[in-house]
Amino acid sequence: MLVELIDLTKRRSPFLLLAAGAVLFVLWLPEFWTFVFIGGLATAMVALSVGVVYGRTGMVSLCQFSFAAVGVWVMAWLNVNTGLPFVVMLVLGGFAAVPFGLVIGLLSLRLRGVNLAVATLGFAAASLVVLRRNPFPGSFSNQAIKRPTGFVTENGYFLFSCIVLATVVAALAMISRTRAGQGWLAVRQSERATASLGLSVARVKLTAFSVGAFIAGIGGGLLGGQNGVVSQRSFEPFDSLLIFAVSVLVGARFVDGALGAGLLGAVLPELFRKWGIPLDVAPMLFGIGVISVLSKGADGAHGHMRHAWSEWRAARQGGPQGSTPSEDLEDPAAATPDVANPEALILTPSGPRGSLELEGLSVSYGAVVALDQVSLDVRRGEVHGLIGPNGAGKSTLIDAVAGFVSPNSGVVRLAGVDLAPYSVHRRARMGVRRTFQQGRAIEEMTVGDYVQFAAGRALDTGTLARILRFFDCPEARKRISSIDVATRRLVEVAGCVAAGASIVMLDEPGAGLAETESAALAARISEVPDRFGCGVLLVEHDMEIVRTACDRLTVLDFGSVVASGTPESVLSDQVVIAAYLGKPTVEAGGVTTSGAGAKR
């Protein structure tokens, strides 16, 4: 951990210098301004909590100042009733906000988007009612919250606040590198894809809200120490709306953005006061600012700056750095083991290796029967193709195996184990993995980070590079947002095998690929079972890929199996040709695939 810290310090050294300079500057300022900047740091904490819940996890929460209020309230109560040291009260205040965060987090498991926004605003309004009834302890008896010993002066307390913020930021950085922390970004993009990577969506969301509430609670506690006696007027619903707007305006996902938001929210009004500009001009500007930032894309001012900065850096360093990994790729020594020893890439399985069996599986949505008594098995070491016209039930079948829909009847087994009692993320952890047609690799991550994340374990760079090379993926440090959707699907496939999956279900991995690319993909897919020791269920419309890659083939039509067997026998079956490939048009040498299935 110490090594990591030192490493981080080295990478961030220009920022740290800048921060140290800023701290010295504030210490040099007159006391009043130091006091104002303390408020800026405390507000930055609340902005950071918005950054965690909304910026990273994508959940609109309009009650972050209510969590802050819980923090102050508990602190004020402890201050009146106990003699605990300040730091202990601060931390207890933060923890006291966590249960409230968990309650809202529980709501977020079912409410999303505007519904969640309304519910959190409702919570903010309700907490205002409660707060009016139960003012902060000590606010009438004038028992001010005492600042920590040794940090009583404005300068002292400012330094203390800096230390608290730095600690929280460091802790947050560590949490962000855990699986749940990385899951925040995943949930923001797609909950199904997150669960398919073996993460519990509930746990990811609850972590985000608890961490957010804790940070906001600490921020509230800092406000308590700043003012001594706190007024409930600083914790009203519109304060939560305001900090949300400012956080969106600046882009509070990262620490520097949150700091900017905090300073903007707390220091700008005071500057206005000094310059004789009416105070309420500040919120007017924030409101207009957030609207204009949003009209230019949802990233926030800080997001735009960060983007410009990374492009500038990439442009500067592009040449030499870009070529190093590709030289490594062409290194014959590194490539040989793959060819010589196909087993080399078989990774420790994440669950039981064995075949996937579906027996009499039926799924219906209301009156519509999507799957009717489907039985098939995918053996370890084979590619099993699943074809059929649109609406035949292929995606439903994948959903049922992955656990997204529960079958009306029938059994799904992996290596003889009935999967029915297991949720989506548990099935994924047992080794049933899938990809998505839309390409659900997480845009904010690099290719390497994503595959590591999907794998759910640390892969050494050699293994990672070989997996990526096997699937013709872009190099590991490339950002997923910069690659096209067809390639993103390949990265997802790489993630599945890197996880040591027993069964990999590929949902149209070839869609959108050029002909030569899809031929290469087909060859790769046919090698996957032997190389990675798994079975593959391949849903594909591209008949060339199906012919090349599949060992066996099952055809679905209207939810029922109409044929299965080897590709040659199935594709020449008259029933299949009629049902799926369209009218047989005998041209020089075969059947053209002009039927209903070509979803390109």
Place this chain on the structure above:
Amino acid sequence: MLDSALSGLPSGGAYALVGVAVVLLYRLAGVMSIAVSVFGAFGAFVMVASFDRGLSLGLAVPLGIVAGAVLSAAMGLVMAWLFPDSDAITRSVVTIGMAITLLAVSSRLFGDTPRSFPPLFPGSSFTVSGVVVTATNVLAVVLAIVLAGALWLLLHSTRIGVRMMAMSSRPVSAELLGVPLGLYTVAVWATGGAVATIAPILAAPTRQADFTSLSLLVVPGLAAALLGAFRSFTLTVLAGLGIGVLEALAVRWEAISTYRNALPFLVILVVLMWAQRAEVWDDAR
């Protein structure tokens, strides 16, 4: 029991009206507007300010309603101009920006101290089987029901309504078919603003009436709209009236009476969690 339930009706009617405005804007403009009660409070304050300057109530009320409608329409044009293809979340966050800005502007214009609002029908009340019913009680309920009914009829059985629904679901196709987008945007937002203005005018005489508090009418209004699934005017009106009655009944129960304004939140929680119990996954596939 009955009289305290009835005493909740003016509030309930106001919540229902805000809810109706929210549903209208959501269905026809695709915006879950947090600012809708700020438009309403603005209109209500224009009304009380002009009343205080000697304008008669009969003129001040329409003036306030027009002010709320105009402000709302202006914001609708901003939304249509800057965010024609944005998703619902982005548009909602935009309304947060609008709310913050307008709140600051309005507290500059009107001050942030509570104003005393004139009752619309002073002294007119009658007794039904021992329970006193004021004209405001009746009006609140009747207005909420009538407006919701009128909007429902407009949407479902007139040509304009059909065109409006077409506009909200497929703006580009609708425009290609000759639907005048700008005009409809103004119409929809102005109607929403007007309805949202009636709410605080009805509710203000019986509650703390500073600008921020009136803007917070949006919370029970949103709760009502949410219970109507942002779709059904009928359910929204019933939910709004129900929340008002619930708050009024809570007064009788001492342990919770001081927290009665927190009830809408609890109602949202319980009903929503039940209604959405099957929504295990998000829409992104």
